[in-house]
Amino acid sequence: MLKKLSLALSLIVTICFGLSLNASAQAAKTQVITTTDFYGEVAQEVLGSKGKVTSIINNPSTDPHDFEPTTKTAKQVAQADLVIYNGIGYDSWVKKLNGKKYLAVASLVGKKDGDNEHIWYDVPAMISLTEKLATYFSKKDAKNADYYQKNAQAYIKELKQLTTLETNIAKQAKGQKVAVSEPVFDYALTSMEYKVANKHFAKATEDESDPSYSDIKKLQTMINKKQIAFFVQNTQSDSKVIDNMAKLCQENDVPIVKVTETKPKGKTYVQWMTQEFKQVQKIQNN
Ligand SMILES: [Zn+2]
Incomplete structure (x- = not known):
């Protein structure tokens, strides 16, 4: 009886230990949070299966200009390894939360306060962000560097279809x-x-x-x-x-x-x- 009990106990211990190992493996995955879903897409494309991206504003009925963060938002931001936001006043609320590391797309592409804030409509800026994230994730998780670089190149190829379309339109504009x-x-x-x-x-x-x-x-x-x-x-x-x-x-x-x-x-x-x-x-x- 005692033997059976100890066997059962050790089984429970094993299961619990296994579960907690699993949980810590998951926590080690890169967690990214973005203020808006168009930047979230870039991050997820580069990270692929090696991380999780959450976009705070991901519903077309929410106007990012009027967004106010909730306690849940604050918690998500504090837990993330990287916070990607637009900057130059568009989503400045995120800077007041307790993020560990911030990346402003505006500063990445040299936009300043007073410049047009709708930077995601500038396709070359989206390409710059993709490249920046590939470099960042490759440094953070060197063993998967090739994977991130490959993902980024594939996404940039798609983005370049847009610049080609713009160039063709420009010829007739x-x-x-x-x-x-x-x-x-x-x-x-x-x-x-x-x-x-x-x-x-x-x-x-x-x-x-x-x-x-x-x-x-x-x-x-x-x-x-x-x-x-x-x-x-x-x-x-x-x-x-x-x-x-x-x-x-x-x-x-x-x-x-x-x-x-x-x-x-x-x-x-x-x-x-x-x-x-x-x-x-x-x-x-x-
Ligand atoms: Zn706007």
């Missing part, structure tokens, strides 16, 4: 003027060699104040006189002024390019960008 509801798509427009004709109007929408009467009038005139190649509308934010502008575009046969601030559900970053860039290409070919 010829510096034409366009108007935008807000500055979210501006980096892509610059790569495509379009000129934003209503920067002041767009800034007001971004700051969630109404554009001035004179800014509205100017944009209405541009649309009425068809002085813009197209109008870029962020469909994720709702504003009466913008809705009316979109209507005016339709009445005047000015094409609308529909974009979103964050990744649509079920789409990868490349699929998302391709779908938006191709709208521009379609307008060019019409």
